[in-house]
Amino acid sequence: MVDRAALTCEFMGTLLLVFCAVGATVLAGEYIGSLGTAMAFGLVLLALVCSFGAVSGCHVNPAVTLGMYCAGRLEARTAVRYWTAQFAGGIAGAALLFVVARQVPGLKVRGGFGSNGYGVRSAVGINIVGAFLAEVALTFLVVFVVLAVSRGRATLSGSAGLPVGMAFAVAQLVGGPLTGASVNPARSLGPALFAGGAALAQVWLFIAAPLVGGALAAGAHRVTHPTPAPPASLAEPEPEPDAVAARTR
Template sequence: MRTRALASEFLGTLLLVFFAVGCAVLGVEFIGTVGIALAFGFVLLALAYALGPISGCHVNPAVTLGMLCARRIDVATAIGYWIAQFVGGIAGAALLFLLAKQVPGIQTHGAFGSNGYGDRSAVHINTGGAFLAEVVLTFLLVFVVLGVTHRVAVVGFDGLPIGIALAVIHLIGIPLTGTSVNPARSLGPALFAGGSALSQLWLFIVAPLVGGLLAALVHHVTHPAGEERTIADEVAAA
């Protein structure tokens, strides 16, 4: 079970980065901002149903932190998930980089689907604004994940609101920072983009984790204690 769960988190994060970030790198001229936002939402929606019964389909260190703080998983599981997610994000970016290199005119240095602020933001948002945006946007994502995977939620429909939430988050976040809300999603592309993408990477690791932590704290207040679903529950019910 543990090996399958780690493989699930690795594969899920790889696929999220390759397909969703790939839409931003390879298809932005054809599908625009709305298309990219929908791509992130649809990919996560599909992965939630495909991998959810195996690992919970976190594919995001901020979600894993929220689950840890909500006592849905233990520390050892969280550490394993974080490693799998970051490695998966790098692998997905590497695969996308190899594909992009085969397409004439595709710029892989400097941007490559990475996140940014200041001159690297479409609206030139400053550092504080970018940090606040990523905290709030990640808060929404993790709060929705915790809410719909709670035992009192409607079981079987977890993936739909999560996918919708991520799409909406990207609609507002893309002009601001390119939308991270996921440190693993940000790390992979930044490593291949280089330059200021790497120097600004810290924000897109720290801010989403803060947002995930805050979401877990608020969820503890808004939802009844002792009724959480765990990964073991999901696997047993599958």
């Protein structure tokens, strides 16, 4: 059974990630630039890991949860409940951001709103194939780092927040001009629902590609970080020859 506190952390964490990080793009993008936006994504994730990591693992990303499931650290029922909380949190965070953005005179919300895109909606005009591959690769980086620094079933300690936040910031720096750097289906769905139009029509890619990247990261992690065999001292001792002979009489 999933603890209610864990689901609350996943909901609240995804809400705050979308509101603060996507909000940096929507509300302050022209002032802080692409580097500032990437730092906003990385820093808010660092803060969330330090706050929620010990409770829920601070996945706040369906791709991370899928990676944890594929790595054998989560049960299917837990993963589904995490996904539900994360998508709900992403939509709630986007709704809160939408309300705030509407209070800024002259700020355009429809069409963009921090959503992801390819083709004419990409800053560099990347096509659908390039967008899919980029999202897979960048999500692979983030999920692989999460798996490498996490402990136990799915927990992240406070110290793990730094490499995870750095990986997320790098993904934003590289992917920002390409697709807006989703790397997180919940982060993409929420803003797309409020942007509408082409953003909503293209959001399928930013749900599917990160999930593929998360699953591939789990497979790679099994190869690079194999589960060690139990120490010989913990293995069941072999019976003495006399005892074996006595059993066969």
